[in-house]
Amino acid sequence: MSNSLIRVNNLKKSFGGLKAVDIDDLNFKSNELTSIIGPNGAGKTTLFDLISGFQEEDNGEIFYKDKNITKSQPYKIARLGMVRTFQLTKVFDRMTVLENLMFAGSSISNDSLLQSIMKLSKQKKYEELLQEEAINVMKDLNIEQMSSSYARELSGGQKKLLELGRSIIKKPDVLLLDEPLAGVNPKLAEDLLEIIQNLSNQGITILMVEHNIEAVMKISERVVVLAEGALIADGAPQEVRENQKVIEAYLGTGDE
Numbered sequence: 001m002s003n004s005l006i007r008v009n010n011l012k013k014s015f016g017g018l019k020a021v022d023i024d025d026l027n028f029k030s031n032e033l034t035s036i037i038g039p040n041g042a043g044k045t046t047l048f049d050l051i052s053g054f055q056e057e058d059n060g061e062i063f064y065k066d067k068n069i070t071k072s073q074p075y076k077i078a079r080l081g082m083v084r085t086f087q088l089t090k091v092f093d094r095m096t097v098l099e100n101l102m103f104a105g106s107s108i109s110n111d112s113l114l115q116s117i118m119k120l121s122k123q124k125k126y127e128e129l130l131q132e133e134a135i136n137v138m139k140d141l142n143i144e145q146m147s148s149s150y151a152r153e154l155s156g157g158q159k160k161l162l163e164l165g166r167s168i169i170k171k172p173d174v175l176l177l178d179e180p181l182a183g184v185n186p187k188l189a190e191d192l193l194e195i196i197q198n199l200s201n202q203g204i205t206i207l208m209v210e211h212n213i214e215a216v217m218k219i220s221e222r223v224v225v226l227a228e229g230a231l232i233a234d235g236a237p238q239e240v241r242e243n244q245k246v247i248e249a250y251l252g253t254g255d256e
């Protein structure tokens with residue numbers, strides 16, 4: 001097995017005449033916490049869409065654990081252990097927090113969770129196990145007190161937490177987080193950062209798209225910068241922060 005967990009080759013995606021993503025070569029290593037930054041419209045979400053199978057590329061290849069996943073469906077990729085969150089949360093408003101988590105755990109389940117479930121034959125046991133997992137996730141996220149609240153009753157920030165919980169319950173090897181801190185109050189943002197850091201410490205590989213540069217600088221081991229679909233910088237946080245191309249990309253758009 002090669003050193004890289006995710007490998008992107010000559011990846012291109014356009015919308016109309018606009019190049020949303022155009023990346024020659026990009027690798028992500030196991031266990032690394034990488035942030036992907038760049039001005040609005042740089043192609044960050046599209047890159048996630050392509051890697052996780054939610055969009056089909058015009059050109060190029062994507063490998064995960066040395067397996068070519070270029071044409072794989074999102075649910076298959078998730079089952080291989082790569083799980084993503086969305087910039088706009090996709091929690092179910094009419095379900096409680098507990099139900100949202102159990103549903104997420106049952107819908108895809110990567111193989112390690114499935115295997116433990118397979119050993120149990122009765123439906124009741126399966127539900128019990130799912131519920132146990134959901135409670136563990138709520139404990140980790142400190143949202144146990146919201147267990148029976150409907151998702152629609154949660155604040156934007158709490159929905160972000162729940163969205164993260166819905167990914168964690170799938171026991172991912174890789175987490176793709178699209179703006180996990182957006183619209184979250186400073187206190188909750190700090191909590192979320194700590195949770196993300198803990199997940200990374202537990203060995204989960206994390207790719208995080210985030211506009212909060214302070215947060216990015218604080219927890220990232222590596223920062224990748226996109227502008228107009230292309231890779232313009234890639235390196236240690238401090239190095240990237242001082243990169244002239246990066247400074248120009250941000251100033252050029254009036255962003256940040």
Ligand SMILES: Nc1ncnc2c1ncn2[C@@H]1O[C@H](COP(=O)(O)OP(=O)(O)OP(=O)(O)O)[C@@H](O)[C@H]1O
Binds near residue numbers: 038045046047087
């Ligand atoms: N489904 C789509 N149809 C048409 N154009 C799209 C589509 N998705 C993205 N785009 C365009 O592709 C470009 C890249 O968009 P993308 O959402 O990947 O950027 P981003 O870096 O995630 O931006 P932001 O920081 O605002 O979330 C933008 O110009 C956007 O308008």
Ligand SMILES: [Mg+2]
Binds near residue numbers: 044046
């Ligand atoms: Mg985006």
